[in-house]
Amino acid sequence: MSDFDAIIVGGGLAGLTTAYLLAKADAEVLLIERGNFAGAKNMTGGRLYSHSLEKIIPGFAGEAPVERRIIREKISLMTDDSSVTVDYYSPGLTLPGQDSYSVLRADFDQWLAGKAEDAGAQIVTGIKVDDVLRENGQVFGIIAGGDEMTAGVTVLADGVNSLLAQKIGLRAELPPHQVAVGVKEVIELPAGVIEDRFQCPSGEGSAWLFAGQPSGGKVGGGFLYTNKESVSLGVVCTLSDLITGAATLPRLLENFKNHPSVAPLVVGGKMIEYSGHLVPEGGLDMAPRLFDAGVLTTGDAAGFCINLGYTVRGMDFAVGSGECAAQAILAAKQAGDFSAETLGCYKTALDESFIMKEMNMYRKFPHFMENTPRIFAGYPEMASDLMNQLFVVNGRDQRHLYQKAGRSLKTVGALNLTLDALKGVRAL
Amino acid sequence: MSYVNVDEKLGVNKFHVDENNAHIVLKDNPALAEYHKLFLACPAGLYKIDDNGVLRFDCAGCLECGTCRVLCGETILAKWEFPSGGMGIEFRYG
Known part of the structure; x- marks a missing residue:
């Protein structure tokens, strides 16, 4: 008999969500965080899209220490001394279910940790997990500071540098x-x-x-x-x-x-x-093996993040994957079977959720960004030049707008622009 | 290019420094080309090159991001671990 149904490594949004949901379902759950409190090692840009946490804790933004509800979105293309900005202001950005909030993780994660503890999860902080316990490929707990603790499922929610996932071969080293x-x-x-x-x-x-x-x-x-x-x-x-x-x-x-x-x-x-x-930021191409016998990876440790340039998401995926992990663990507990076969329902849950649907949909995008250097050096200058043609009045330039714009486009080439636009649209 | 005083910025952070256990250890005589990557990419500016071209590294002030591990974990780092439980950076905002 294990000490716990689940041991979760890491007190970020993925791990805390799993802990909260498992505790709510009366499972015995222990979460171990190496910082002195949940959130002590966590950092975001950042903004949390509410939809996935809203599903788990409806109206959470009313009680959680969120910073501000985002009502204005801006994107700028910048050269060294100029910037061209798109500014979108709309109450539509704040409607329930599609609202988003700026957050600071030290406060926010402690709040979620409090919810998990209130639900019955045990959270220990200031302890680093050194290794997982394994026998014949089955993970059955962790070692921390020389102490062993056993669990039906060990959840690796230990972030982008998941040394544990690497150690047990779920993922390779992150490519630069x-x-x-x-x-x-x-x-x-x-x-x-x-x-x-x-x-x-x-x-x-x-x-x-x-x-x-x-x-x-x-x-x-x-x-x-x-x-x-x-x-x-x-x-x-x-x-x-x-x-x-x-x-x-x-x-x-x-x-x-x-x-x-x-x-x-x-x-x-x-x-x-x-x-x-x-x-x-590699998208699905960098996703590790998401589960094995007695073990699951979630959140950043699983590579769940999408950067499209105009939206950057990781925290809503962390919460969503935490939810899928909790579902899978409860199913395995019910079956009394923590084999890889049974825990495969984690992958099924992810596939059916927004996570894999969107990770799949945007699979090509990281490659597009990486291989379109003009987004970062070329288009900002072109946009600035175009604006310069539009707005500068000096009494000397009497060319038509299309002639002026043509000059700006020449800086990157109309063909490049067209091809990049097509590739970009296809990757979205 | 002028020097950015990152140490001064790190000075506002809360750290629990583990004097007895360096969680990142550089190999002796690290390859310069590798070291230069870390000089550029470490957000905490811990991989320093002084005016005489001498390499200076101290893991106190580490933000525990893992950049050096990803770039040079296989080349010039002898060790990269997370600090012991409760030690290292403690984000008050995050």
């Missing part, structure tokens, strides 16, 4: 072209100042993504999310491309922060935290 590194500053500003600068009502905020200058023209981009009394400003770059450049990642972030269109947004703010994190 499928992983991006993010660096972020949390910059404190009064709520009223944020609402003025980002043109948002009280309690609501904006999400803003940037291409071009923030990543120094490399595969990547910048982000700026409004929190209650801070903003999260950061840069994300694909590792394989970042190391071919001239600028260090901290330098890129500093340049981005000093960009003439960004600096006024954060001026007077006080940096209160500096963080970094890896993002699994």
